[in-house]
Amino acid sequence: MARPPQELLEAAKAYVPVRVVNMAGVDLNLYVFDYDLTFAVLLMNGDGTIYHRYGTRDHTSGMSRLSMASLVKLLKDSLEDHRAYQKAPKPPKPPKALPRRTIEDIPPMARKIQKKKVDCFHCHMVNEAERDWAREEKRFSREAVLGQWPLPEKVGLKLGVDEQTRVVEVLKGSPAERAGIRPGDEVRSLGGSRVRTQMDVQWALHNAPAGGSALPVELLREGDMVKLAEIRTRKGWKLADELELSWRSSMWGLRPRPGFGGRPLTKEELEKLGLEPDTWAFKVGYIVDWGEEAYTGQNARKAGIKNGDVVVAVGGKRDFASELHFQSWFRFTRKPGTKVPVEILRDGKRTTIELPVVE
Amino acid sequence: MKLQLSCGLALAALAALAAGPSPAAGDEARAFRWRTDLDAARKDALAEGRPLLAVFR
Numbered sequence: 001m002a003r004p005p006q007e008l009l010e011a012a013k014a015y016v017p018v019r020v021v022n023m024a025g026v027d028l029n030l031y032v033f034d035y036d037l038t039f040a041v042l043l044m045n046g047d048g049t050i051y052h053r054y055g056t057r058d059h060t061s062g063m064s065r066l067s068m069a070s071l072v073k074l075l076k077d078s079l080e081d082h083r084a085y086q087k088a089p090k091p092p093k094p095p096k097a098l099p100r101r102t103i104e105d106i107p108p109m110a111r112k113i114q115k116k117k118v119d120c121f122h123c124h125m126v127n128e129a130e131r132d133w134a135r136e137e138k139r140f141s142r143e144a145v146l147g148q149w150p151l152p153e154k155v156g157l158k159l160g161v162d163e164q165t166r167v168v169e170v171l172k173g174s175p176a177e178r179a180g181i182r183p184g185d186e187v188r189s190l191g192g193s194r195v196r197t198q199m200d201v202q203w204a205l206h207n208a209p210a211g212g213s214a215l216p217v218e219l220l221r222e223g224d225m226v227k228l229a230e231i232r233t234r235k236g237w238k239l240a241d242e243l244e245l246s247w248r249s250s251m252w253g254l255r256p257r258p259g260f261g262g263r264p265l266t267k268e269e270l271e272k273l274g275l276e277p278d279t280w281a282f283k284v285g286y287i288v289d290w291g292e293e294a295y296t297g298q299n300a301r302k303a304g305i306k307n308g309d310v311v312v313a314v315g316g317k318r319d320f321a322s323e324l325h326f327q328s329w330f331r332f333t334r335k336p337g338t339k340v341p342v343e344i345l346r347d348g349k350r351t352t353i354e355l356p357v358v359e
Numbered sequence: 360m361k362l363q364l365s366c367g368l369a370l371a372a373l374a375a376l377a378a379g380p381s382p383a384a385g386d387e388a389r390a391f392r393w394r395t396d397l398d399a400a401r402k403d404a405l406a407e408g409r410p411l412l413a414v415f416r
Contacts, residue, residue, distance in 0.1 A: 012412055014409065014410070015404075015409060015410050015411060015412035016394065016400050016403050016404040016407065016409050016410070016411050016412065017392070017393050017394065017400075017412045017414070018393065018394040018395065018396070018397055018400035018411065018412070018413050018414070019393045019394075019395060019413075019414045019415075019416060020395070020397060020413065020414065020415045020416070021395075021416050023415075025397075026397060027397075031397070031413065031415070033415065037415075038416065039414075039415070039416060040414075040415040041412065041413065041414050041415070042411075042412075042413040042415070043410055043411070043412060043413075044404075044410065044411045044413065045404070045405075045410060045411070046401045046402065046403070046404030046405030046406070046409075046410075046411055047405060048401070051410065075412070078410065079410070082409075082410040086408060123415055
């Protein structure tokens, strides 16, 4: 295990540190963060006021938007926010303060616990329990899943990693470009909240309406504070695509599902099968025959999918980035009641299986 | 100490911090006292006038 750098330990000394590896009893109305993450940091006041959130990722890797430098900087800089807050504290009060609510209180989880003892609750289990409950109550919304915690790119902002609120690039034709934001700018506040991290930006976006919004933004440009016109978004702006969604545990809960999967072939394996080394293919390593989703595996078997088949295309698509991407794409784009052609190699022969899409 | 670690190392170091006392994490990390009770840590933070650093792993 690597040693935490001295700077990190020094910066953290000003804080009361608490680490949480089990969500049992954690107040979900207070500790709000992206529960799909495996590493999330909240800097807050003891009264429950959250100053900043740190920790985010995208589909490319779990570390793509984290760095030691940015975490150390945040720990140091946030002390300024803490000192300012201490002078004029505004603790959450009713009706803003919500009653304590834990993962154990979510009805499907509460029933599960009654049947079988559950000792450890991972963060992502919060989302799963919420989703199951929403399904039970017929208020499940794919849009809510696809629109959670939008990345800054959703409004056209590419932000730095070490300098988390520094604008690295402004995407052409984006709301950020229309608002007048430029590369090199530092985002100081968004939607009225002070931001110091990419996740702070995502928090502001997370709370913005999916139907379109106008978020006021403040920037530092060459040392001067600049107030810009709002970042204006239109209906649907929040929605992630299947690749963006692919890393999320929440993705697995969406339907429809293929009922099978496996690991992508290596270059050597592709070559042995006479496939181009830069093509995508995977060997079916499992067919789902367990739990509530066993029907999806049964459907795949009935259609003709077998363990060991090499899948070279699904629905004509051959450029999946990973198995997660395939799984996410299936859930995101396939319509129940239709069929999807699955092109496979079996015993050296290429064949196409028509897989019914079931929900 | 230079802070530009590779992605893998940075993740490992962050994990080391969040993992709590470990012989492999070094003396400083061992001396770093993590609380595990959120409510108690909040009360302490309030009483001591210090901010709370809550790490969820």
